[in-house]
Amino acid sequence: MVDEITTDELHERIESGDAPQIVDIRDPDEYERGHIPGAVNVPMSELPSRIGEIEWDDDVVVACPIGQSSVQAARLIGSYEDVDDAGSVRSMAGGYEAWEYDLESEE
Numbered sequence: 001m002v003d004e005i006t007t008d009e010l011h012e013r014i015e016s017g018d019a020p021q022i023v024d025i026r027d028p029d030e031y032e033r034g035h036i037p038g039a040v041n042v043p044m045s046e047l048p049s050r051i052g053e054i055e056w057d058d059d060v061v062v063a064c065p066i067g068q069s070s071v072q073a074a075r076l077i078g079s080y081e082d083v084d085d086a087g088s089v090r091s092m093a094g095g096y097e098a099w100e101y102d103l104e105s106e107e
Contacts, residue, residue: 002074004093005061011101014038020059020088025073026096034103036063044069051080060089067095 005020013019014037022039024031031041042050044064060077064070070091078089092099 002071002078003088003090004067004071005090006093007098007100010036010061010092011099020061020090021057023060023062023073023077025062025064025069030065032106034105036099037102037104039063039104044073047073047076051077056080058088061092062089063092063099064095066097067091067093070095 010020010022019038022036024035024039024041025044025047026035026041027043028041031039035041042054056077060074062070062073062077064073074089074091
């Protein structure tokens with residue numbers, strides 16, 4: 001089972017300077033329109049092939065549109081052997097649909 005973090009908890013961690021590594025698995029176009037501050041974009045379709053090239057932090061949160069794909073992505077990341085030592089890989093509950101805070105934009 002994948003643990004989840006609420007959008008409120010994640011926002012508090014970002015505001016306090018204790019942000020986890022945030023992986024946004026949406027398509028690049030969606031990411032560019034607006035994403036959680038500090039999030040890196042690794043589209044779900046690319047995640048399996050790119051998982052080995054990412055240096056994983058101790059605390060990882062995966063974000064997607066509604067909080068379902070991120071559960072699958074968190075399982076995949078957590079199963080990767082180089083992430084065993086990373087600690088926590090969680091899904092953002094409710095996804096971007098539940099995020100009520102400011103987003104960064106690339107536009």
